[in-house]
Amino acid sequence: VKAVHFDAGLQVLGERSVPALRLEGPPYLHLDVDAVIEFAAEAIVEFDRVRPVDAIVPCTHGSAMALLDGAGALALPVMSYLAPVPEDIVRAYHEIEPLFTEVLAPVNPGALTVGRQLLWQEMHFPHDFRRVELILPYPQYVAFRLCGTCAGEVTSLGAQTHLWAPRTGGFSSLARSRGWAELIAPIRRADEVLGVARTLALRGRGEVYCGIHDSNADFLSYLPLQPLVLLSSGTWIIAFDTGADLASINPVRDQVANTTMSGAPIACARFMGGEEHQRIAGMDNQAAPLLDVAGKLIARGTMALPSFTDSGGPMPGSGGRGRIEGPLPDTDIERSSLAALYTAQMTAIALDGLGK
Numbered sequence: 001v002k003a004v005h006f007d008a009g010l011q012v013l014g015e016r017s018v019p020a021l022r023l024e025g026p027p028y029l030h031l032d033v034d035a036v037i038e039f040a041a042e043a044i045v046e047f048d049r050v051r052p053v054d055a056i057v058p059c060t061h062g063s064a065m066a067l068l069d070g071a072g073a074l075a076l077p078v079m080s081y082l083a084p085v086p087e088d089i090v091r092a093y094h095e096i097e098p099l100f101t102e103v104l105a106p107v108n109p110g111a112l113t114v115g116r117q118l119l120w121q122e123m124h125f126p127h128d129f130r131r132v133e134l135i136l137p138y139p140q141y142v143a144f145r146l147c148g149t150c151a152g153e154v155t156s157l158g159a160q161t162h163l164w165a166p167r168t169g170g171f172s173s174l175a176r177s178r179g180w181a182e183l184i185a186p187i188r189r190a191d192e193v194l195g196v197a198r199t200l201a202l203r204g205r206g207e208v209y210c211g212i213h214d215s216n217a218d219f220l221s222y223l224p225l226q227p228l229v230l231l232s233s234g235t236w237i238i239a240f241d242t243g244a245d246l247a248s249i250n251p252v253r254d255q256v257a258n259t260t261m262s263g264a265p266i267a268c269a270r271f272m273g274g275e276e277h278q279r280i281a282g283m284d285n286q287a288a289p290l291l292d293v294a295g296k297l298i299a300r301g302t303m304a305l306p307s308f309t310d311s312g313g314p315m316p317g318s319g320g321r322g323r324i325e326g327p328l329p330d331t332d333i334e335r336s337s338l339a340a341l342y343t344a345q346m347t348a349i350a351l352d353g354l355g356k
Contacts, residue, residue, distance in 0.1 A: 001036055003043035005050065013051060016043040022080050027125060028111075029084075030077035031064060031138075037145045045200055052204030056197060058142035058211030061235070062159025063112050066141035067121065068134040068150070075131045076121050078138065083111040089120045098162055098174040104249065104257035104265065105160035109310035109319065115162030115174055122178070135183045139211030147195030147208035151188040155213035158259025166257045166265035167246070190216075190261045212261065215240075220261055229351065237273030237347055240266055244354050252316045253353050269350040271313025273343050276322070279308045281339035287332035289340035297338055301326035304342035314350040 002017040018039055021032035047053055063081035066074060093116045097107055111117050122129045136144060137156030144150050158164040163175040163184070171181035188194065190212040197206040212220070215232035219240050222230055230240040240258065244267035249255035257265040281287075297303075306315040308322030329335045 001039060003040055003047070005043075005047035005053070007051065014047060016046070022082070023077070025083075027077065028120075029080040029082055031080050033066070033074075033078050033141070033145075037142065040142065041146070041197075041200055044197070044206075045202065048200075048202045048204055048206075053202055054205040055207050055209060056143075056146060057209045057217075058139040058146075059214050059217050060138040060142065060156075060211075062137070062156045062161060062213045063108075063114060063117075064138035065114055065117065065161075066136045066138065066144075067129070067132045068136065068144075069131040070133045072144075072150075076125055076128045078141070079111055079117045079121070081108075081110060081112045081117075085111050085116060085120060086124070089116065089123065092123065093119050096174060096178075098172050100251050102165050102167075103160075103162050103172050103174075104166050104246065105162060106251035106254070106256070107162075108160065113160065113162055115172075118178070118180055132183055134185050135180065136185050137213075139213065140185065143194050143208050143211050146197045146200075148198075149194035149208075150185040151192075151194055151210050152185040153188060153190050153210050153212065154259050154263050155190060155216040155261055156211075157184070157187075158257070158263075158265070159213045159216070160256050160258075164259060166259050169263045213258075216258060216260060219258070219266070223260075231347065233273060235272060235274040236270055237343070237350075239269045239347070239351050239354060241268070241351075241354050242266060250353070253350075254311060254313045255354055267354060269314060269354040271307070271346055271350060272309040272311055273346060276308040276346070277339040277343045279322070280304050280324070280342055281336045282332070285332045285336055287336040289337040290333060291337075293333055293337040294341045297329065297334060297341065302329060302334075302338060304338050306342075306346065313346060314353055315346070 005014040021035045023032050066078050067076050069075040107113050140151045165172045175181040188210045190210050192210045193207045215238040218232040227242045232238040249267050255269045258268045303325045306318040310319045312318040329338050
């Protein structure tokens with residue numbers, strides 16, 4: 001969880017970060033949203049002392065939804081996409097999942113697919129789910145907590161949630177048939193000001209924007225350069241390709257569509273590159289990778305083979321089978337270099353296969 005302070009020219013003035021904040025069940029693994037909001041508020045106030053904060057833009061991953069009751073409180077905790085999904089929900093969702101040709105996204109492992117999250121919450125917690133009056137994507141929930149205005153937004157709804165049909169630019173057949181579409185807060189543009197962070201004592205204007213899905217925020221910065229291929233890196237590595245054919249994307253290789261801020265679909269390939277890098281390099285490894293060290297690892301036959309997370313990404317059927325063959329790396333630099341090499345190889349394969 002990170003807060004970043006930019007000046008008007010988008011130069012970074014400061015950063016604050018804390019480890020991902022999650023809580024174990026009951027009822028399931030969920031995000032500690034109160035701690036996230038508290039961290040963000042404290043960081044914004046601190047930034048404002050350095051230079052007045054005029055604009056606040058929430059930016060999160062796309063695999064979380066906040067379910068609000070009539071009083072604006074959470075009817076159920078905001079689920080973490082790492083939550084293990086019960087087998088009965090896996091089977092039930094398989095019966096109702098929308099066609100790939102409609103939503104341009106496969107069913108993701110675990111709770112990554114928001115449609116599967118909502119079915120789980122609806123089936124296992126019916127009393128709480130009946131109290132839901134509004135559903136907000138995670139960035140817009142952060143905005144709501146800061147300024148009090150509820151909104152939906154297309155980059156988050158179109159981030160492989162199964163709630164959005166990218167080609168038609170509207171809610172999917174699943175979202176409409178389950179009645180979930182009627183609960184989504186009114187859609188606003190990511191760059192709309194929803195209100196002012198009145199609870200924060202700021203010198204600046206403190207205008208809270210609707211907010212945006214994280215990798216789509218990366219893509220937005222490069223729109224004038226089209227055609228382009230963009231790699232957005234983090235927990236996930238997302239490859240955007242404005243020249244790839246949407247009709248040719250392959251769900252077996254974890255190729256999907258994202259939805260831009262204007263509502264246009266764009267072909268993407270993805271894998272959990274940051275997470276896999278961390279698992280190979282080691283959680284606390286701060287050593288920088290070196291090209292000559294990577295060369296030495298190759299020469300002695302040390303290889304990291306996919307995949308170190310449940311999703312195989314561009315390597316179908318490899319999920320959860322990640323392993324290191326050959327002599328094991330025995331220094332932080334070697335582990336970091338092997339992780340970088342593996343991530344580069346997976347990225348190259350993902351790019352080569354996109355839209356083919």
